[in-house]
Amino acid sequence: MSQSATAEKDSNPSSSAGQSPGKERELPIRRVSEQIIEIVSDSGEGAQTAGTLFGTVCAKMGNGLWTVEIIPAEIEPPARSRAGASGIRIRFGSEPVGNMGDQADLVVAFNEQVLYSRIDTDALRRGTILLLDDRWASSEDPSTREAFEKALADFHVRGYDVREIPIHAETAKVVDNPRRGKNVWVVGMLCAIYNRDVALAKEEIRQLFERKRKGEKVIETNYRLLEAGHAWAMEHLDMRLDIRSQASDEPRVVMSGNAAIALGTMAAGIEVCSMYPITPATSASHFLAADFHKAGGVIHQAEDEIAAAGFAIGASYAGKTAVTITSGPGMALKTELLGLAVMAEVPLVVVDVQRGGPSTGLPTKVEQGDLLSSLFGQPGDTPNIVIAPSDHQECFEFVITARKLAESFRMPVFVLSDANLATAQACFECPEPSEDWLSPPVDQSEWQEGIPPFDWDAETGLSQRPIPGQPGGQFVLTGLAHDEESHIAYESAINQYAMRMRSHKLAALQKTLKPPAVYGDEEGDLLVVGWGSTRGAIEEAIDRIRADGIRAGALCLRFISPMEPGLSAIFARYRKVMTIEINYSDDPSDSLINDDSRRYSQLAMLLRAGTLTDVDCWSRVPGQPLSPQMIEEALRGRLEALK
Amino acid sequence: MYGLKTDWLEEASPRYYSVQDYEGAPARWCPGCGDHAVLTAVQRLCRDEQLAPEKTVMVSGIGCASRFPHYMKTYGFHGLHGRALPVACGIRSRRPDLHVFVATGDGDCCSIGAGHWIHAIRYNMKMVVMLLDNNVYGLTKNQTSPTSAKGSCTNTHPTGSFLRPLNPIQTTLGVTNASFVAQTVDWNPPHLLATLQAAHAHPGFAFVRIMQRCPHFQPGLFDSAQNDPNELLLLTHTDGIEVEDSIKRVLKNQHEHDPSNLDGARELADREDAIPIGLLYQNGNADRYDQFTALGIATSRDEKMTAIRAELGRYRI
């Protein structure tokens, strides 16, 4: 989706855009607390680049930020197709933003057809302002003209505030090929509408194109596109909004969740990231690819996910804690090796950026469908650690935590992110990296005589591992049932004991955890439990129902294996406990479904089993993040039933 | 005790390793199993080369052959069926100081692990890979393997297997970046040892297919090759595997083959009248992926911190 304006015209940009400062209209600026805007286009028109650019400018001006990528299933779907929408949503506001929000306030569309995929996902409301490229009205192709007119009429019926604007025509005044250039023109326009700092936008443009190793000429052209869009909007649009930001001295960073995972990998001192490309996990490795070696690491693109896991386990066995990053189908392939890591107690960080399943499912879309398979996916009893970051900062931090846990507890640690976190850009306080986060140098000292390779502490199951190179530590790691010496267990009692040792590590870890904090009311009518990327939207929904006097709280679980302690006691303080998740569960109101047959969502199933509380659930798999509004409606529905 | 180095100890009293220093648990293979001979040869090699046991790692998959690491007193990794090579590559990736050996079976390598096999050849990371090829699945009790001769009667094909066998030498030679391809037999210990020595000395991925007897499930499989020295074709060349004159006196069926000649190697691999033993192909200059994976290996903690800060700085607002 890289966009750059390569061809430029010789004419003076300001005159060609027909602008002079004198024509700009003085309009009052309206302050709002937040805005949701979208830029949608055919794929390859740079909407995502533009949105990221604009979002970064907002973040730099101190706004809270959350972006959502709108991705078509194909790399190059046909132009002007309903399913081919490519673009980005940008939610920015005075306060920190933790989710995508509800319907958009303003949508910029490069053609009318792609808007329908947004309409289908309920992204627009009555009154949404539509800034639509007018070029299709004068298309040479009568069927295009007709389609455009028809859609316009439909948009009016739907109550959108449609403005036809000359995106293509105005861009063409600056560059030869407006397809590569209108995205930056649009950023200029948005800067005018939202009173953004144009100098900041230029700075971002410079950084963007320098990263792409483009020359000064390309940067200059894009400056002119930005200025042209800005000038045109100042003259022709009657919208002037501003979103104040809270002044803060804390240095912040803005990035996607996958970038945060990549940075966390570096900051954890992990030396090997072994992967096989799979959406939506791959970009984490892209972020690492360029500079990982400067932080002492290497990326191995393996021949498949099985090999990726094997390679990581080999590296880790040799003393270099490794990470393998993948998504659901890759997790399935790694299963057997993950079981080996549990059995043979090899530290390993496994990042699963979840997407829609089962099978190939929805490759680019969000789902939280891998929770149970992470916990129980491997054959036999495989106690492992499962943690789930709920925002970008946690994406960064949890990799560091995971490495430490993997090494201390000598087991694989699964970090469950998802497509929502992976692709969303958001801000967080800039972490201050610490040397303590780095993995320690490989221990090559003499192994103490008489200590077996699995010197299990009889209570906690914890033990220290010998690393190749340590004299006297020689042992043969095996996936077969084994005793403390790692000798194949030929006696029946050994297996029971070894299983207990591996299981107790989780109990030992759980003992160090504190009960989780509740957001909102500490007791009352309703407790909503979630995990992972839904936290922001759940908390926003809780705010809304609490504003109506309902006493409700939200709980976001970061540790799922071992389960965070004290949950039964917390649950007992509410009349109703339910989970909100993005995975499938049966709808209890379906006629076929009854108490015996109802299949619960994944966390709900775990909580019911673990706490013996009648935990209800509401879960959906729309292939997009849950909006606060969807959650709010679900909660109100369930509360209604409670009356 | 991190930081306590053993170097000074070595200087004071250099260690000398005897064969016993490499002997692990007593081998549990069947009597007469060819794996015993390979184990002995590897222990000799380690002794001859004085490989520090703590710096030596035996990696394997699952199968009779893959029990190998248990019978060594080095570090070992007895992993999963078919997955020895990715693990070995992972070990090698950041630990150039370790001597990595892989013991794998014909099912392990050429069937379930075939994908990894092809890619590991291409990665060409330094390690010795021993394919213990008994033409059968031993551990799971007598099923057809990809290398079983056509017509082999096994539990899965009691009336005889249907397909012609896969030729592991030909396959290996066919992979881009193959750098060392040799073949030997378990019943000729001097040739076996000499081949493993050459493999160990090779700067890259050294693939050695070892014809291995399985008297339990394939009795008599190699009897004629064992009894009639003319069924072996000894490859000779100054760049090939150096063998004692005594071997040359017994194995009179010889062929002078320059191991840099890939086409010649392919022709030899296809010979059906005799089993060529010796070095079929070697290229000491093939690209080595372990040079790529070792990138940044010496990065100091300070340099790491600087890089992490710089990276975070790119996202600063």
Ligand SMILES: Cc1ncc(C[n+]2csc(CCOP(=O)(O)OP(=O)(O)O)c2C)c(N)n1
């Ligand atoms: C995933 C998986 N599938 C199947 C098996 C069962 N299995 C164990 S060893 C083996 C074949 C062994 O044959 P080979 O690799 O030739 O070794 P050999 O026993 O002949 O030395 C099989 C199929 C397994 N352990 N794991």
Ligand code: SF4
């Ligand atoms: S079954 Fe065959 S390969 Fe396995 S130990 Fe016995 S003789 Fe050796």
Ligand SMILES: [Mg+2]
């Ligand atoms: Mg076999």
